[in-house]
Structures are given as C-alpha cells and as structure tokens.
Amino acid sequence: MKTLICQSCGWPFTTATAGTNRDKSENLDYCRDCYQVGAFTDKSLNLHELEVKLLEMAEVHEDISLEEAQQLIKKLPELKRWRMDHI
Numbered sequence: 001m002k003t004l005i006c007q008s009c010g011w012p013f014t015t016a017t018a019g020t021n022r023d024k025s026e027n028l029d030y031c032r033d034c035y036q037v038g039a040f041t042d043k044s045l046n047l048h049e050l051e052v053k054l055l056e057m058a059e060v061h062e063d064i065s066l067e068e069a070q071q072l073i074k075k076l077p078e079l080k081r082w083r084m085d086h087i
C-alpha cells in the first residue's frame with residue numbers, strides 16, 4: 001500500500017485512511033482525521049495549534065519521540081494547507 005503524507009497534519013497515511021471528497025471519493029492530499037466529505041474536520045485549526053497538538057501527541061504516545069514531532073513541525077509550513085499562511 002502506498003504511503004502518503006497528509007498535507008494538513010504532516011502524518012503518513014495510506015489509501016485506507018485517506019480523507020474523502022464531497023462525492024465520497026478518496027482525497028489523497030489529506031488523511032481521514034483532517035479531511036472528511038470535502039471539508040477539514042477542524043476548520044479553525046491554525047498552524048500554532050497544530051504544533052501544540054503534535055507536541056502533546058509526542059508526550060502521550062510512546063511511539064512518537066519528541067524529535068520526530070519537532071521534525072514534523074519544521075516541515076508543516078511546506079504542506080499544502082499551511083503554505084498560504086507564510087506568503
């Protein structure tokens with residue numbers, strides 16, 4: 001199965017956990033957690049909140065190290081959802 005990178009949260013996902021478009025087809029830009037039926041699940045989320053969220057996840061989940069979370073955070077501004085914020 002192809003591994004994709006969510007263009008919102010930066011987390012890897014597969015077609016099995018892909019987001020969905022309005023017509024229920026797969027959206028391969030975003031994961032299911034971030035994007036469902038053509039809209040972001042958390043529309044008001046901003047980049048700073050996402051950074052905080054990822055750091056919290058690293059604290060809670062043993063399989064995510066703090067370094068991993070920090071690496072991910074560095075890449076977030078390159079993702080499709082956040083790119084606009086930095087122009």
Ligand SMILES: [Zn+2]
Pocket residue numbers: 006007008009010011030031032033034035
């Ligand atoms: Zn996502």
